[in-house]
Amino acid sequence: MTSQQWTAEAANQAPGGHVPTPGEPPRPVPERPVGLAVVGAGYWGPKLVRNAQQTPALRLHWLCDLDEAKARTVLGEYSTVGASGRYERVLADERVDAVAVATPAGSHYPLVRAALEAGKHVLVEKPITTSAAEAAELVELAERGGLVLMCDHTFCYTPAVRRIRELVQGGEIGDVQFFDSVRINLGLVQPDVDVLWDLAPHDLAILDFVLPPGVVPVGVSAQGADPIGAGRACVAYLTVRLSNGALAHCHVNWLSPTKVRTTLIGGSRRTLVWDDLNPQARLAVHDRGVDLTPPDQLTDAVRHRALISYRVGEMVAPALVEQEALRNVMAEFAAAIVEGRPPLTDGRAGVRVLELLEAASLSLELGGITVPVGVGDREAVR
Numbered sequence: 429m430t431s432q433q434w435t436a437e438a439a440n441q442a443p444g445g446h447v448p449t450p451g452e453p454p455r456p457v458p459e460r461p462v463g464l465a466v467v468g469a470g471y472w473g474p475k476l477v478r479n480a481q482q483t484p485a486l487r488l489h490w491l492c493d494l495d496e497a498k499a500r501t502v503l504g505e506y507s508t509v510g511a512s513g514r515y516e517r518v519l520a521d522e523r524v525d526a527v528a529v530a531t532p533a534g535s536h537y538p539l540v541r542a543a544l545e546a547g548k549h550v551l552v553e554k555p556i557t558t559s560a561a562e563a564a565e566l567v568e569l570a571e572r573g574g575l576v577l578m579c580d581h582t583f584c585y586t587p588a589v590r591r592i593r594e595l596v597q598g599g600e601i602g603d604v605q606f607f608d609s610v611r612i613n614l615g616l617v618q619p620d621v622d623v624l625w626d627l628a629p630h631d632l633a634i635l636d637f638v639l640p641p642g643v644v645p646v647g648v649s650a651q652g653a654d655p656i657g658a659g660r661a662c663v664a665y666l667t668v669r670l671s672n673g674a675l676a677h678c679h680v681n682w683l684s685p686t687k688v689r690t691t692l693i694g695g696s697r698r699t700l701v702w703d704d705l706n707p708q709a710r711l712a713v714h715d716r717g718v719d720l721t722p723p724d725q726l727t728d729a730v731r732h733r734a735l736i737s738y739r740v741g742e743m744v745a746p747a748l749v750e751q752e753a754l755r756n757v758m759a760e761f762a763a764a765i766v767e768g769r770p771p772l773t774d775g776r777a778g779v780r781v782l783e784l785l786e787a788a789s790l791s792l793e794l795g796g797i798t799v800p801v802g803v804g805d806r807e808a809v810r
Contacts, residue, residue: 432468438707456712461487462549467515467539468530469493469502472553476528477502477509479754485762490518507623515539526576528766529553534620536792537562544569549576551761554629555776555785560802563782563807564709567775581633584773585756587748588702592693593638595713601695604643607635607668607676609691612684622660624650624788627680632781633675634691635668635722637773644671645780647798648787669798670705709745716743 464486466476473491480488488509493499496513503509512518518591519527520540526549529539537557543550544566556579570577583589595601609631610741611684618626635645647669662683668676689704701712787799 435454439696461485462765463521463525464488465490465492465518465521465524465526466528466530467492467518468553469499470530470669472530474502475754476758477532478509479752479758480528481509483758483762485766486758487523489521489523492518506804510756513802513808515542519543524579525549526551528580528761530580531701532620533558534619540566541569544573544575544577546624547573547575549761551578551580551757551764552778553580554582554778555579555625555782556775558784560779560782560786563775565777567779570775574768576711576761576771577778578761578764578771579633579773579775579778579781580632580754580757581773581777581781582753582757583630583634585635585753586704587751588704589634589637590745591711591748592634592691592700592702595698595700596638596693596695597640599640600698600713601693601700602697604640604670604672604674605694606674606694607670607691608694609634609677610679610688612679612681613687614685615682617658617662617682620650621681622664622789622792623682624664624666624792625785626654626682628664628788629781629785630668631678631680631691632668633773633777633782636777636780636784638669638693638704643674645669645676645801646671647786647800648784648791649796649798650788650791651796661792664792668784696702697801707750710748711746713744713746748769779805 462485464480466473466480466488469491470493473493477488477491480486489513490510491499491503492512492515492809494513496511499513503511518524527543528551529536529543530553531539533555536552536555540550540552540557550570554586557566566577596604611627611631645668647664650664651665652664654660654662656662663681663743664679666678666680668678670676687705691702693700697715699714699716701714770776783802787801787803790798791799
């Protein structure tokens with residue numbers, strides 16, 4: 429076994445795999461707010477800046493970007509937050525306890541590694557890096573230093589997904605039988621990644637977040653197409669085989685004229701339907717499904733009828749408090765630092781998502797065959 433394989437295996441082991449969902453009451457504010465620097469003033473960085481400034485447990489000191497003028501524009505003329513184009517200057521500031529990285533994925537590994545080596549906690553935008561092996565190295569480095577490494581899997585912090593996690597892991601839906609998600613819209617076609625790496629990380633992170641302990645992905649197959657000649661898959665279908673025999677299926681598409689964001693999770697007792705574009709009823713719990721008569725309950729009369737029966741019950745739409753997911757991300761990051769615990773979406777979660785993406789890419793290259801999770805060598809699956 430190579431050192432990279434060993435590190436990747438270690439990064440997938442508990443603790444940190446499944447942390448109980450914290451309650452809704454507000455967390456106490458620490459005596460001294462956690463000093464924070466945001467790196468990246470592009471699309472996501474300003475959102476982190478705004479939410480950090482509205483999180484009492486955090487104190488934003490810096491916005492760092494190679495284009496310092498752009499960082500100053502984001503902060504505004506009267507901001508007390510410093511702007512800098514020098515990352516080393518930010519890391520040298522003793523007031524900075526933590527760094528939030530919101531830069532292109534290709535730059536994540538060196539930026540996160542430098543922050544961890546400087547003794548800073550790190551929140552990093554998805555994906556954590558561009559390879560599972562690099563991500564596993566960062567997990568090991570963070571754990572050696574007693575530092576928090578958190579992935580910004582934002583959808584996992586929406587009230588709907590938090591409730592889904594509670595229902596699934598609490599056994600309310602019974603045994604998980606299927607997971608089916610659709611994430612389609614018109615554009616934007618990315619210049620550096622295919623549609624799998626652009627959109628599927630959201631659904632794979634949600635899958636990882638809500639699965640009950642003991643149920644894990646074991647194999648991945650993917651099919652993709654490039655009907656517009658973009659040079660990369662613009663439409664893709666991803667199937668994940670789970671250890672309990674269930675299937676998880678993800679459909680991602682840049683070419684759909686309509687936007688769809690739905691996820692169905694079927695259980696032996698109930699089925700969950702999450703429609704993220706329906707603010708009136710984002711989550712519905714259906715008491716509908718298929719029942720199978722156990723062999724020990726079969727009678728002569730039952731044997732002459734179908735063993736499968738269909739259950740049609742009520743639908744309930746749980747009340748959800750509307751909250752900005754990114755605000756919950758920042759609060760969780762601060763709480764994990766103050767409490768000295770793994771965050772809900774820690775570095776290990778980032779490794780697991782990358783392993784699924786790498787297996788999907790390899791399956792795509794090899795014509796859609798099923799690739800075992802964690803096998804990065806194409807010769808090993810031929």
